[in-house]
Amino acid sequence: MFETNAVSSGCAGRVDRNACDACRARPLSVCASIDEADLDRLDGLAQHLSLQAGEALTRADDPADHVFNITSGSVRVYKLLPDGRRQITGFLFAGDFLGLATGDTYVFSAEAIEPVTACRFRKSDYRRLIRETPALETTLLDRATHELAAAQNQMLLLGRKTALERVSTFLLELPAHDPARRGPDGRVHLPMTRAEIADYLGLTIETVSRVFTRLKTRGVIRLLSLTALQIENPEALLALAEGEG
Amino acid sequence: MFETNAVSSGCAGRVDRNACDACRARPLSVCASIDEADLDRLDGLAQHLSLQAGEALTRADDPADHVFNITSGSVRVYKLLPDGRRQITGFLFAGDFLGLATGDTYVFSAEAIEPVTACRFRKSDYRRLIRETPALETTLLDRATHELAAAQNQMLLLGRKTALERVSTFLLELPAHDPARRGPDGRVHLPMTRAEIADYLGLTIETVSRVFTRLKTRGVIRLLSLTALQIENPEALLALAEGEG
DNA sequence: CGCAGCCTTGACCATTATCAACGCTGGTGG
DNA sequence: CCACCAGCGTTGATAATGGTCAAGGCTGCG
16 A cells, blocks of 8 residues: 655655755744754654555544655545545645544545655654654644634635635635645646545535636636636635625 | 633632533543643633623634633634624533634634633743643643544535534534533533524524424434433434434 | 514525536547 | 547536525513
């Protein structure tokens, strides 16, 4: 299931170029406010992974043995109902953390949606590290707190926003969450399929497609390809996202 | 806005009867795994609050000056859209923590839905306490992680479950989250109105009411009063909650 | 006793899901 | 080099779930 990458340093975000770029780009990344000695210890314990699209980092109900730090690519985190309905609870990008959940099995699944590099730590190592590295714990608490705020926003979206508002919000938040998704002039790269966007926004692929068309017709966005679009009118998009359109 | 309670001890959950009961009932309560000396310091810094139904603990966009620990009663946490649509992101009960969010303004509002007692700490004190009390930080990280898992479940509910599944899930999780809501023989006390249940589940009051009626007709629940009901068939309710009914 | 607030029920409506057909695109193999 | 195919995306027609609007009932309190 896992392919271990030969490159063996920089997992904590200090040496490896990818990871470090991610760190600098993200105010709350794991390596922020952790000193050199601690980073060295982290690096020593890290296992390096390289995954193809579709490969899993975690599976719901499997033993929760590891925690992960994404260093490049994108990951979908989701939960399923018994009949197969899927809710994607978040997308993860370079710098994001995965697997903090307490309990001894994962309660969600996580899979690469494009080639991903990540590093992972055994949960036992991770717990020891946390005990010995207060700065790490502070950083993780900060991150968890941020994720909680993001989760509240997503609940507002799923519970109370219309399809048009959901898609508009998504198009604004994707580049805000991951600078690597953001090109110049409001250009946005979408690594995920319509099905994944739909399962993230609590809609169907048809509805997502229709809303894209509506936004295009209104001149708010321009579709450059299936995986790239340009925001032509950010103000209008923001107004739509908050229900003022 | 705040009425300070005269009772001046036990806010950290050690002395005051209410709070301590709550602590013992909840494996992850704030006082768990914190030693006596630390608890004493916590108590020394706590301000004690007593709120009537409808009074606010926090308001979205106000300066985030305090963190709170609920010691009795119930609280609604919610976000609003500009046009007034409301999403309740969670209900808090005795033992729950509030206000961990980073940033210098609150991003949610929190109000008592029945008489509430709580204690609060200045954010500056709280930050210092965290630095000086690793056990507190560990506990808070655990709690945040649990809340994150709960938030993912709620996203699954809001994004993919039907009205019947949502209400069934709610009736099962309310007593699971707060033992004080659970009477004997599957009896459940609902401190919140239909409007609050609706805004928590992403539905309207009419739909919530109709689902209650359907569950009643099917013999799954029995309504004892507006604020109390009895689960007659927990297995059926569980099946409905997961979409197998 | 009467009123206010909340809840329930009913009729109708709208948004979004479902079902179906078609189109585009990229990869593969003749 | 082109044709075909598979997978994904778009568009259209229809259906259903839940929302909206409206009326009436219950309950607790003054």
